[in-house]
Amino acid sequence: MVSSNRLSTGGLLFSSVALAAAIALSNTLSVDAFAPAASHCSLTAANGSRSCSSSTITTSTTLYNRADRRKDKKKKKKRSLIDDEEETASSSPQSANSNEPILLGGGEIGATNEVGDSKIPVATATSKDQPPKKSKLDQELSGERIQEDGVVGESVTSAASVSDMPIDFGQALPDVSTIVTDPDTGIARIQQGKYVMDKVTGKAVVLSSLGPEYRLAQMLPGVSPEIREKYRFDWTSVTIPEMIEQLKAASTVPLKNSSTGKEWLGIPPHPQISNPAVDFVLSNRDYLGHRMKKALGRLKLRAQSQFQKEEALELRALWKHFLLLEDHISAPFRQIMLNAESNVGPNFGNLDVKSYCGGTLYERTANYLVLKSMVAHWEKKYNDALELDKIPDDEGMNFMAQLYTGDPKRYLPDPPIIFRLAEVSRIVVMAQNMCKAFVDEPELFDDLPAEVKFVEKALGIQGGTALRQFMLEDFCPANNVDAASLREGIKRVYQQMFNMQTDPYSDLTMTLWNLCVATSVGTDEARDPYEEYIANVRNTKYENNPGFFQTYTFNHDKNSLVRFLDSAKLIEKGTAGSPEELGRQIQGEAFQLLGFNFGADKDPTDGVKETKKVEKDYEVPEDRAIGRPHMMGWLDLLGDDEEAGITGDDKEESFEADKWEEVKA
Numbered sequence: 001m002v003s004s005n006r007l008s009t010g011g012l013l014f015s016s017v018a019l020a021a022a023i024a025l026s027n028t029l030s031v032d033a034f035a036p037a038a039s040h041c042s043l044t045a046a047n048g049s050r051s052c053s054s055s056t057i058t059t060s061t062t063l064y065n066r067a068d069r070r071k072d073k074k075k076k077k078k079r080s081l082i083d084d085e086e087e088t089a090s091s092s093p094q095s096a097n098s099n100e101p102i103l104l105g106g107g108e109i110g111a112t113n114e115v116g117d118s119k120i121p122v123a124t125a126t127s128k129d130q131p132p133k134k135s136k137l138d139q140e141l142s143g144e145r146i147q148e149d150g151v152v153g154e155s156v157t158s159a160a161s162v163s164d165m166p167i168d169f170g171q172a173l174p175d176v177s178t179i180v181t182d183p184d185t186g187i188a189r190i191q192q193g194k195y196v197m198d199k200v201t202g203k204a205v206v207l208s209s210l211g212p213e214y215r216l217a218q219m220l221p222g223v224s225p226e227i228r229e230k231y232r233f234d235w236t237s238v239t240i241p242e243m244i245e246q247l248k249a250a251s252t253v254p255l256k257n258s259s260t261g262k263e264w265l266g267i268p269p270h271p272q273i274s275n276p277a278v279d280f281v282l283s284n285r286d287y288l289g290h291r292m293k294k295a296l297g298r299l300k301l302r303a304q305s306q307f308q309k310e311e312a313l314e315l316r317a318l319w320k321h322f323l324l325l326e327d328h329i330s331a332p333f334r335q336i337m338l339n340a341e342s343n344v345g346p347n348f349g350n351l352d353v354k355s356y357c358g359g360t361l362y363e364r365t366a367n368y369l370v371l372k373s374m375v376a377h378w379e380k381k382y383n384d385a386l387e388l389d390k391i392p393d394d395e396g397m398n399f400m401a402q403l404y405t406g407d408p409k410r411y412l413p414d415p416p417i418i419f420r421l422a423e424v425s426r427i428v429v430m431a432q433n434m435c436k437a438f439v440d441e442p443e444l445f446d447d448l449p450a451e452v453k454f455v456e457k458a459l460g461i462q463g464g465t466a467l468r469q470f471m472l473e474d475f476c477p478a479n480n481v482d483a484a485s486l487r488e489g490i491k492r493v494y495q496q497m498f499n500m501q502t503d504p505y506s507d508l509t510m511t512l513w514n515l516c517v518a519t520s521v522g523t524d525e526a527r528d529p530y531e532e533y534i535a536n537v538r539n540t541k542y543e544n545n546p547g548f549f550q551t552y553t554f555n556h557d558k559n560s561l562v563r564f565l566d567s568a569k570l571i572e573k574g575t576a577g578s579p580e581e582l583g584r585q586i587q588g589e590a591f592q593l594l595g596f597n598f599g600a601d602k603d604p605t606d607g608v609k610e611t612k613k614v615e616k617d618y619e620v621p622e623d624r625a626i627g628r629p630h631m632m633g634w635l636d637l638l639g640d641d642e643e644a645g646i647t648g649d650d651k652e653e654s655f656e657a658d659k660w661e662e663v664k665a
Helices: 017-022 066-077 079-090 136-141 212-219 223-231 238-249 277-285 289-305 310-348 361-390 399-403 421-439 449-456 463-477 483-498 502-519 561-569 579-593 641-644
Strands: 006-009 012-015 178-181 187-189 253-257 263-266 659-662
Touching: 012 421, 012 449, 066 310, 079 212, 212 310, 212 361, 223 277, 238 277, 238 289, 238 310, 253 483, 277 310, 289 310, 289 483, 310 361, 361 421, 361 449, 449 502, 463 502, 483 502
Parallel strands: none
Antiparallel strands: 006 012, 178 187, 253 263, 253 659
């Protein structure tokens, strides 16, 4: 049981004040972005962080006097923390084989920075005619984003994402993240802004002005015991169809068409949500999340593949509504994490973590998660760099192995990332040291939520049995929390982390999932009703696989990339002629695919009568078709309905949701 000063509601381990704040907000948690609009203040980015930059080191001379030596001593004291770290790591006594980071995910120190040169060639070189630029590694080590010729790259805490690229060169980031259309490609994409957009309101996420405990309730939200009792699943017996029906019932509200006066019950028009739907999702946060997203998506495709249009439309509406609920609930968490990135990133290399990672409980929780994600991300990049160096360079025969290892952005002409072993090793060691410095500060770490602290403690334990024993016998008694609440709290943190961007947060997110699975072994929570719907690969029939849908092959255009790849023959080593001849052949096929004219003096169609040709069905190679039917057409079943949002009640209206309104009680 939980002690009087640590209460447990829905697995979220708040202090008593935070729990009271969460319950006080329970009546306004959903539509009003987790707090009434009148009680909010405008969100401002954290600007109190202190950046640390390296001082310039002057070159020593052979002549010294007493005054010069005193000045030199002062300059040495001002050397950057990163340089000090390198000297410490290189001079510390290590075993002969301990020159690489210990990758346990726990931020442990155990590395030097002396890693051999990578076999990966340097992609670019600085022109002698240009003034010297700050290297990509120096930009990373100083906490900046890599920027080369207008291309925005990664930083130690953020990915090199297309969402960070402005539409026009030199354009400033928008205030709020939004959807933009790329003028060159016509493809819609997210444009990352300074603040996260709440999809329900269409405006920036607003964090509560009622105090830090309320913001903690927004970051890791829960519900009151009464609401939880009303909506909570019985996980020992609940099935996926029952979960979907309960989600649909909680999301259904009275609707009215303002132009016709017709009333009915249904899912609110996008992007509107109801309080009961938010309460339902929060009550079962650990059981829903991304696995319910997958289940709804597969069931919608299953209905389409069986040409059950009405059912497919209903599932599509519920699926889209659930995605909206997930985005809305996780929006404050994403904003708080974005604020934490602005604290950690610019201070990379500064081991005085109290100077920039302090603050209230919700801020320190976010700072720790950013630090831990940074460690996990760069450890993954370090492992990728090691693997790449182990792959032999044997005239391109291992090209595919090199291609799917690590970040493919390294193949860009001027890659906006750090990927070479010697450079990555320096960053991963410093990331580990920063995370360890945070954990070693009692003022920063010791009062974090128990589910967050458990992550740090658990990642240093080998084996599931030892992990569960530590949880039951050591951690839970020491932190006044019961095991069931702890397991639920970890799953809720995992669901929030899953809504963060894949790069750089996916590595820690998957680690959290592994902890969820390992800690649930031997309990009722180990039951997984999702498995037969989203992970059933043994059965491939509608009768024995509830999540199965029949895929099919297509008639691809003659000049499509798919046909080009289908026609490519496996070239065995020694049978393709000289490298020059092979290169010309591949280049020629690729250029023809892209529509280039190879030196022809005139249009080859001149003098040829234009005749209408009827193309035959494309015969897909058997190794790709694998027995699947051809051109079933069910992906087009919903047609324009899929784009317009028509649900079947008012098909004469192209955008009928524009006229819907929720009936007020």
